[in-house]
Amino acid sequence: MSVDEEPRRTRIQERNRARILEAALGTFARFGYRGTRVDQIASDAGMSKSNLLYYFGSKSEIYKAVLAGLLDRWLAPLRTLDPEGDPRRELTAYIEQKLRFSANEPEASRLFANEVMQGAPMIRDVLEGPLKALVEEKAEVLRHWAKAGKIRDVDPYHLIFLIWATTQHYADFAPQIEALTGSGIHDDRFRKGALETLSALLLEGLLPRA
Amino acid sequence: MSVDEEPRRTRIQERNRARILEAALGTFARFGYRGTRVDQIASDAGMSKSNLLYYFGSKSEIYKAVLAGLLDRWLAPLRTLDPEGDPRRELTAYIEQKLRFSANEPEASRLFANEVMQGAPMIRDVLEGPLKALVEEKAEVLRHWAKAGKIRDVDPYHLIFLIWATTQHYADFAPQIEALTGSGIHDDRFRKGALETLSALLLEGLLPRA
Amino acid sequence: MSVDEEPRRTRIQERNRARILEAALGTFARFGYRGTRVDQIASDAGMSKSNLLYYFGSKSEIYKAVLAGLLDRWLAPLRTLDPEGDPRRELTAYIEQKLRFSANEPEASRLFANEVMQGAPMIRDVLEGPLKALVEEKAEVLRHWAKAGKIRDVDPYHLIFLIWATTQHYADFAPQIEALTGSGIHDDRFRKGALETLSALLLEGLLPRA
Amino acid sequence: MSVDEEPRRTRIQERNRARILEAALGTFARFGYRGTRVDQIASDAGMSKSNLLYYFGSKSEIYKAVLAGLLDRWLAPLRTLDPEGDPRRELTAYIEQKLRFSANEPEASRLFANEVMQGAPMIRDVLEGPLKALVEEKAEVLRHWAKAGKIRDVDPYHLIFLIWATTQHYADFAPQIEALTGSGIHDDRFRKGALETLSALLLEGLLPRA
DNA sequence: CATGAATGAGAATTCATTCAT
DNA sequence: CATGAATGAATTCTCATTCAT
Numbered sequence: 057m058s059v060d061e062e063p064r065r066t067r068i069q070e071r072n073r074a075r076i077l078e079a080a081l082g083t084f085a086r087f088g089y090r091g092t093r094v095d096q097i098a099s100d101a102g103m104s105k106s107n108l109l110y111y112f113g114s115k116s117e118i119y120k121a122v123l124a125g126l127l128d129r130w131l132a133p134l135r136t137l138d139p140e141g142d143p144r145r146e147l148t149a150y151i152e153q154k155l156r157f158s159a160n161e162p163e164a165s166r167l168f169a170n171e172v173m174q175g176a177p178m179i180r181d182v183l184e185g186p187l188k189a190l191v192e193e194k195a196e197v198l199r200h201w202a203k204a205g206k207i208r209d210v211d212p213y214h215l216i217f218l219i220w221a222t223t224q225h226y227a228d229f230a231p232q233i234e235a236l237t238g239s240g241i242h243d244d245r246f247r248k249g250a251l252e253t254l255s256a257l258l259l260e261g262l263l264p265r266a
Numbered sequence: 267m268s269v270d271e272e273p274r275r276t277r278i279q280e281r282n283r284a285r286i287l288e289a290a291l292g293t294f295a296r297f298g299y300r301g302t303r304v305d306q307i308a309s310d311a312g313m314s315k316s317n318l319l320y321y322f323g324s325k326s327e328i329y330k331a332v333l334a335g336l337l338d339r340w341l342a343p344l345r346t347l348d349p350e351g352d353p354r355r356e357l358t359a360y361i362e363q364k365l366r367f368s369a370n371e372p373e374a375s376r377l378f379a380n381e382v383m384q385g386a387p388m389i390r391d392v393l394e395g396p397l398k399a400l401v402e403e404k405a406e407v408l409r410h411w412a413k414a415g416k417i418r419d420v421d422p423y424h425l426i427f428l429i430w431a432t433t434q435h436y437a438d439f440a441p442q443i444e445a446l447t448g449s450g451i452h453d454d455r456f457r458k459g460a461l462e463t464l465s466a467l468l469l470e471g472l473l474p475r476a
Numbered sequence: 477m478s479v480d481e482e483p484r485r486t487r488i489q490e491r492n493r494a495r496i497l498e499a500a501l502g503t504f505a506r507f508g509y510r511g512t513r514v515d516q517i518a519s520d521a522g523m524s525k526s527n528l529l530y531y532f533g534s535k536s537e538i539y540k541a542v543l544a545g546l547l548d549r550w551l552a553p554l555r556t557l558d559p560e561g562d563p564r565r566e567l568t569a570y571i572e573q574k575l576r577f578s579a580n581e582p583e584a585s586r587l588f589a590n591e592v593m594q595g596a597p598m599i600r601d602v603l604e605g606p607l608k609a610l611v612e613e614k615a616e617v618l619r620h621w622a623k624a625g626k627i628r629d630v631d632p633y634h635l636i637f638l639i640w641a642t643t644q645h646y647a648d649f650a651p652q653i654e655a656l657t658g659s660g661i662h663d664d665r666f667r668k669g670a671l672e673t674l675s676a677l678l679l680e681g682l683l684p685r686a
Numbered sequence: 687m688s689v690d691e692e693p694r695r696t697r698i699q700e701r702n703r704a705r706i707l708e709a710a711l712g713t714f715a716r717f718g719y720r721g722t723r724v725d726q727i728a729s730d731a732g733m734s735k736s737n738l739l740y741y742f743g744s745k746s747e748i749y750k751a752v753l754a755g756l757l758d759r760w761l762a763p764l765r766t767l768d769p770e771g772d773p774r775r776e777l778t779a780y781i782e783q784k785l786r787f788s789a790n791e792p793e794a795s796r797l798f799a800n801e802v803m804q805g806a807p808m809i810r811d812v813l814e815g816p817l818k819a820l821v822e823e824k825a826e827v828l829r830h831w832a833k834a835g836k837i838r839d840v841d842p843y844h845l846i847f848l849i850w851a852t853t854q855h856y857a858d859f860a861p862q863i864e865a866l867t868g869s870g871i872h873d874d875r876f877r878k879g880a881l882e883t884l885s886a887l888l889l890e891g892l893l894p895r896a
Numbered sequence: 897c898a899t900g901a902a903t904g905a906g907a908a909t910t911c912a913t914t915c916a917t
Numbered sequence: 918c919a920t921g922a923a924t925g926a927a928t929t930c931t932c933a934t935t936c937a938t
Contacts, residue, residue, distance in 0.1 A: 604865045611866055
C-alpha cells in the first residue's frame with residue numbers, strides 16, 4: 057500500500073544507522089529515555105556525537121526509530137498462533153518463542169516494558185490499533201478452542217497476559233532472577249527449565265490430577 | 267544492642283516527609299530516577315523545592331528512602347505463605363494479595379520494576395540477602411508440599427516467578443492492559459476476573475481434565 | 477573619648493559571642509570569607525545556625541567582628557618599639573613578639589593575610605589611617621637611629637616589611653614549612669632557631685665581618 | 687618510555703585554554719577557590735560559561751590546571767642558584783628574580799600563597815616531593831658555602847624562608863604596601879629600592895660594621 | 897535563648913542541539 | 918561524512934537569611 061519512501065542510503069550510512077540503533081537500544085533499555093545521553097549512544101556506537109546527530113536529527117528521533125524496529129519483533133510470535141493447530145502445541149510453541157525473545161533480546165524487552173510503564177507515550181497508537189486488533193483476533197481463536205472443548209473456558213485476555221507476563225519477566229527482571237538463582241534465561245538449561253515448568257503449569261495446572 | 271537511633275521528628279517533619287515520599291513515589295515510578303525532577307516532586311508534595319531539600323538533602327536520598335519504604339510492602343505477601351496451610355488456599359490467597367498490591371500501589375510496583383530493570387543498583391543487597399533467604403525458605407515449603415503429594419513436582423523458583431510476573435504485570439503494564447481491554451486491575455470486577463483466571467490456570471491448568 | 481555603648485550582655489551571651497568569634501576565626505582563616513559557611517561556624521561553636529544568627533545578624537557581621545578583634549593584637553608589637561631603647565635589643569624583641577604571635581595565633585595571622593590579599597576590603601580604612609600613622613612614626617624612629625649612627629641608613633619601610641614578612645611567614649606558610657622541615661613555629665626549639673637566625677641575619681648580615 | 691600523551695589541540699583550543707587559565711589565575715588569586723565564580727572566569731576570558739566548560743569540565747579542573755602551570759614558574763628562580771658562583775652575587779640575583787616574579791606575576795604569587803594557607807590541599811605532593819628535594823639540595827649549597835667561610839654559618843632553611851617571605855611579601859601584601867607607601871613592587875624605582883635594602887640587610891646586616 | 901521550618905537568590909553542571917569548517 | 922566549537926535551557930544543590938514558635 058503505502059510506499060514508504062526509503063531514502064537511498066550508502067553502505068556506510070546503513071552501517072552507521074544500524075550501529076546507532078543498536079547502541080541506543082542498549083542505553084534506552086537500561087536508563088530510559090530521559091536517563092539516556094546522546095553522548096553515550098554516540099560513544100557506544102563508536103562515533104562522535106555530532107556525527108550521530110547527522111544521522112538522526114534528535115534524541116527522540118533515535119528513540120522512535122528504535123521503538124519502531126522493536127515492535128515488529130515483539131509482536132511476531134503472537135502472529136504465529138495457528139487457529140488450526142493443536143492448542144497444546146501452539147501454546148507451547150508460543151511460550152517458547154517468547155522465551156527465546158527474552159533470551160536473545162532482553163534489552164528490547166526491557167525497553168518495551170519501560171515505554172509501556174511510562175504510559176506508552178510513543179506507541180499508544182500501536183497498542184490501541186494494530187496490537188488491539190491482533191490480540192482480539194487471537195482471543196477469538198482461544199474462545200473458539202474453548203467452544204470446541206479443546207481447552208477450558210477461561211478469559212482469553214488474562215490468559216494472554218499470563219503468557220506475556222511470565223515470559224517477559226525473565227528478561228525484564230533478569231537482575232532479580234540472577235540474584236536469586238545465580239542464572240538466567242540466557243542460559244540454555246535454565247531456559248529449558250522455564251519452558252517446561254511454564255507449559256506444564258499452564259496446561260496441566262499445579263494440582264495433581266485424579 | 268545498638269538501638270537504631272530513629273531521629274526524633276516533629277509532627278511537621280513527619281507529615282512533610284510523608285508527603286514528599288508519596289509524591290516522589292509517583293514521579294519516580296513514572297519517569298525513573300533520571301527522568302524525575304526535584305522541582306516536580308516538590309510541587310506535587312505542595313512545598314517549595316528548597317523546603318523539600320531541607321528534609322532530604324538530595325534527590326538520591328529521596329529515592330533511597332522511597333525504595334526502602336517500598337521493599338517491605340513488596341515483600342510482605344510472600345511472608346504470609348503458610349507451610350501448614352492448604353496449598354490451594356495458600357496460593358490463591360498469595361495471588362490475591364499480590365493482585366491487591368498491584369491494584370492499590372501500582373506506582374510502587376512500577377518503581378520496583380524500574381529499579382530492578384536498571385540492574386537494581388540500590389537494592390542489590392536486599393535482593394541477594396533477605397529476599398534470597400526468604401524465597402529459598404518458601405521454595406522449601408513448595409518442595410515439601412510436592413513431596414507430600416499435595417502439588418505437582420515443579421521447580422519452585424519458576425513457580426514463584428510465575429506468580430510474581432503475572433500479578434505484577436497488571437500494575438507494571440497497566441497502560442497496555444488499559445489500551446487492550448479498556449479496564450484495569452484497579453477495577454474490582456476486573457481484579458476478580460484476573461484472580462479467578464490466574465488461580466484456575468495455575469491450579470487446574472488449561473487443558474480439560476478427564 | 478568615644479564611649480562605645482557596650483550593650484549589656486549576660487554571661488551566656490558573652491560566652492556564646494566569644495565561642496562564635498573563635499570558631500569563625502578558624503574557618504575564615506582557612507577558607508576565606510566566601511569559602512566559609514555560617515553552618516560550619518555554628519557547628520564549630522557548638523550551637524545551631526539560628527542561634528548563631530541571633531548573636532550576629534549576618535555572616536559579614538561576624539567577619540567584621542573577628543577582624544576588629546584581630547587588628548589590635550596584630551598591631552600591638554609594633555607599638556612597643558621604644559625610640560629610647562637600644563636598636564639591637566628593640567628589634568630583637570620586636571621580632572620575638574611577632575614570632576610569638578605567629579606561634580600563638582597562626583589563624584589570626586592567616587586571616588589578616590587573607591584579608592589583605594583580597595584587597596583589604598574591610599580594613600582599608602585602618603591601613604590607611606591608624607596603621608599608616610603608626611608605621612610612619614616608627615619609621616621616624618629608625619631614621620633617627622640611623623642618623624645617630626646606631627644602625628645603617630636603610631629605607632625604614634623596607635626594613636619594617638622585612639620583619640613583618642619573615643615573622644608572619646611562619647604562620648601564613650605553615651603548611652609549606654611543615655612539609656619541608658617537619659616542624660613549625662609552634663615548636664619551641666624551632667621558634668628559637670628562627671629567632672636566632674632572623675635576628676642574626678638582620679643585625680649582622682650574612683657575609684662574614686672582617 | 688611512556689610519552690605523556692599531550693592531547694593534540696587545535697589553535698583555537700590552545701588560545702581558549704590559555705585565555706581561560708589567565709582569567710582564572712586572576713580571580714582565583716583574588717577570591718580564592720570558593721570565592722571564584724565560573725561565570726566570572728568565563729566573562730573575563732571573553733566567552734560563555736558553557737564554552738568554558740567545554741574546555742575544562744569543572745571549576746576544580748581549571749583550578750588544578752592553573753596551579754600546575756604556576757608551580758614551575760614559582761620554583762624556577764631557586765633552581766638557578768649556582769653552587770660554583772659567588773654567594774653575594776648568587777643571592778642578590780636570586781632575590782632579584784623573586785622580586786621580578788612578584789612584580790610581574792603578583793596574582794600567581796597570591797594564588798600560591800592562598801593555596802598554601804588553606805593547607806595546600808592540591809599541591810601537598812609537590813611540596814613534600816620535588817620542592818623538598820630541591821630545597822634540601824640548595825640548603826646543602828649554603829652549608830657548603832658556610833664551611834668554606836664564604837658566608838656565616840646560619841640555618842639554611844631559615845635563610846631560604848627569609849628570602850621567600852620578604853620577596854613574596856611585596857606581591858602578597860601589595861594592598862597593604864600600597865596603602866602605606868603609595869607605591870608598589872610593580873614600580874621600577876620601588877623595586878630597586880626593595881632589592882637594595884633587602885640584599886644589603888641580608889648580606890651586610892643592619893648594624894654598622896666596625 | 898534557642899531551635900525548627902521555610903525560602904529565594906545564586907552557582908555549578910549537564911545536555912541536547914546548532915553552527916562552522 | 919565527519920568533527921570541533923559554541924550555546925542556552927534546564928536541573929541539582931548550596932547557603933545566607935527570615936519567619937514562627
